Amino acid sequence: MPSTAESQTPLDFAGVRALAADDMRSVDALIRHRLSSDVVLINQIAEHIIAGGGKRLRPMLHVLAARAAGYQGAEHAKLAAIIEFIHTSTLLHDDVVDESDMRRGRKTANALWGNAASVLVGDFLYSRSFQLMVELDDMRIMRILANTTNTIAEGEVLQLLNIGNADVDEAAYLAVIERKTAVLFAAATELGGVLGGLPADQVAALRRYGMELGYAFQIADDLLDYVSDADTLGKNIGDDLAEGKPTLPLIYAMQTADADQLKSLRHAIEHGGLDSLDRIIEAIRDSGALDRVHARAVSHAVAAREALAVLPASAHRDALAALADYSVERRF
Numbered sequence: 531m532p533s534t535a536e537s538q539t540p541l542d543f544a545g546v547r548a549l550a551a552d553d554m555r556s557v558d559a560l561i562r563h564r565l566s567s568d569v570v571l572i573n574q575i576a577e578h579i580i581a582g583g584g585k586r587l588r589p590m591l592h593v594l595a596a597r598a599a600g601y602q603g604a605e606h607a608k609l610a611a612i613i614e615f616i617h618t619s620t621l622l623h624d625d626v627v628d629e630s631d632m633r634r635g636r637k638t639a640n641a642l643w644g645n646a647a648s649v650l651v652g653d654f655l656y657s658r659s660f661q662l663m664v665e666l667d668d669m670r671i672m673r674i675l676a677n678t679t680n681t682i683a684e685g686e687v688l689q690l691l692n693i694g695n696a697d698v699d700e701a702a703y704l705a706v707i708e709r710k711t712a713v714l715f716a717a718a719t720e721l722g723g724v725l726g727g728l729p730a731d732q733v734a735a736l737r738r739y740g741m742e743l744g745y746a747f748q749i750a751d752d753l754l755d756y757v758s759d760a761d762t763l764g765k766n767i768g769d770d771l772a773e774g775k776p777t778l779p780l781i782y783a784m785q786t787a788d789a790d791q792l793k794s795l796r797h798a799i800e801h802g803g804l805d806s807l808d809r810i811i812e813a814i815r816d817s818g819a820l821d822r823v824h825a826r827a828v829s830h831a832v833a834a835r836e837a838l839a840v841l842p843a844s845a846h847r848d849a850l851a852a853l854a855d856y857s858v859e860r861r862f
Contacts, residue, residue, distance in 0.1 A: 541852040543860070546594070547585075549849050553593040554586065556607040561614060564658060575639050575651045579618055582634050589614045591743075591853065592718040595736050598846035599726020606725055608662055609671070613718050615659040616679055620686070620710075622652035627690065628773050670724060678717040685709025689775070696784070696796040698776040704745070712744025719743075719850075728841075735840045739850065742834035747857040749827040752777035756814055771810060774802040778826065782819035791817075827858045 541549070565576040589610030596606040622639055624630070626648050631641040640648040656679070663672050689706045692698045719740030723733035755770045756779050770777050776799050784795050791813040798810050814820060834854040841847050 540855075541849055543852070543856045546849045546852050546856070547590070549845060550590050550593055553597070553607065553610075554590060556604070557586070557589050557593065557610040557614070560607050560611045564611060564615075564662065565655075567654070571643070571647060572651055572654055575643060575647065578639055578642065579622075582636050584634060586614060587747075587853075588617050588714055588718050591715060591740065591850070592722050594846050594849050594853075595719040595722025595740075596725045597722075598841055598844055598850060599723045599728045599732070599736070600842070601722065601726040603725070605666060606722070608666060609721055609725065610718075612659045612662045612675065613714065613721075615655045615662070616675070616682070617714060619652040619655035619659070620682055622648045622655070623686070627686070630769075671721060674717055674721060674724070678713050681709050681713045685711075685713075692776060694774040694800050694802065695776060696799040698781065700778065700781055703776065703778055703781055707745060707748040708741070711748040712741045715744030715747070716740035732840055735837045739834045739837040739854075742830045742837060743854055743857055746827045746830035746834060746854065749778055749823060749830065750858045750860070753779060753820060753823045753827065755779075756811055756820065771798055771807065772802055774799055778823045779814050779819045782822045783814040783817040786817045786819075787813055824858070831855065831858045 547554075562580065565573075565580070567573055567576070592610045592613055593606050596609075621633065625633060625638040626640050626645045630638050632638060638648075639651065659675075659679075663675055666672070685706055685708070688702075689710060692702060692706060716737045717740070720733060720737035723736040728736070752770065755777065771780070780795060780799060784792055787795055794806055794809055795813060798806060831854040834857075835851050838847055838851055
C-alpha cells in the first residue's frame with residue numbers, strides 16, 4: 531500500500547522515473563548487450579540510437595505494470611527490451627518512409643547512413659525481438675507480441691494510404707493511431723499483468739489502460755506539432771503538415787473553416803510543403819481545433835486512469851496514473 535505521503539503528493543514524471551530506475555537500469559543494460567552484433571554497421575547505428583536518449587516510455591510502462599501486478603521476478607526486463615526493440619525498429623522504418631532527417635533533435639539514422647542501412651537494421655531489431663520472445667518460451671506472451679507487431683505493420687500501411695488525403699476523417703485517423711501507437715502501449719501494460727499472474731479482468735484493465743494512454747499520447751503529440759518547435763519537441767513545427775499527414779488538428783480545423791481556409795487546409799494536406807504554414811497555423815488556431823484536440827486527448831487520459839481502479843493500490847499503480855496525466859500535459 532502507498533504511504534499517506536505518497537497518496538497526498540502526486541508523482542511527477544521525474545518521480546515516476548525514479549520509482550522505475552532500478553528496473554530500467556537492468557533494461558538498459560540488456561538492451562545494450564542484445565543490440566551487439568558482429569556486423570560493424572549494426573553496432574554503429576545501434577549506438578547512435580541508444581545515444582539518442584528518449585524516455586523509453588514503452589519499456590518503462592511495462593516494468594511499472596509488472597510491478598503494479600505484483601511481479602517480483604526478472605523476466606520483465608527482457609520483455610521491456612523486446613518492446614523497445616519493436617518500437618525502435620518502427621522508428622527506423624518510419625524515418626525512411628517519411629524522409630525525416632531529424633528525430634529528438636539529432637540526425638536520423640537514414641540521414642547519416644542511408645535508407646537501405648536504416649531499413650535493414652530495423653529488420654535486425656525486429657528479428658532480435660523475436661529471438662528474445664522465444665527465450666521466454668511462453669506462448670501467451672508470443673501471441674500477444676506477434677499480434678501486436680502485425681497490427682503495427684497494418685497501421686504503417688494505413689498511414690501511408692492517408693498521406694495527402696484531405697478527406698481522412700476522425701475515425702480513419704483514430705484507426706491509424708490505434709494500430710501504430712496504442713497497441714504497443716496496450717501490449718506493454720497487458721504483458722505486465724500477464725507476468726504478475728493477475729486475474730483476467732485485471733489483465734484486461736491494464737490493456738485498456740495502455741490503449742487509452744496510447745491514444746492520449748499520440749493525440750497530444752500531434753497537437754504539439756502545431757504548438758511546439760525543434761528545441762522542445764525534437765522536430766520542426768509543421769513537420770506532419772509538410773509530410774501531408776492529416777492529423778486531428780487539421781481534421782477538426784476543416785470542420786469549421788470558412789471556404790478560403792478550407793481550400794488552404796486541403797491544399798496543404800494534398801501537396802505537403804510549408805509554403806503557407808503561417809496561414810495554416812492561424813486557421814487551425816482560429817478554428818478552436820487545438821482546444822478540441824487537447825480535450826480529446828484528456829478524455830483518453832481520464833479513461834486510462836479510470837481503468838486502473840480495479841488494480842490493488844500501490845506506488846506503481848500511482849505511477850501509471852501519473853503517466854496518464856503526463857501524456858497530455860508534457861512539453862518536451
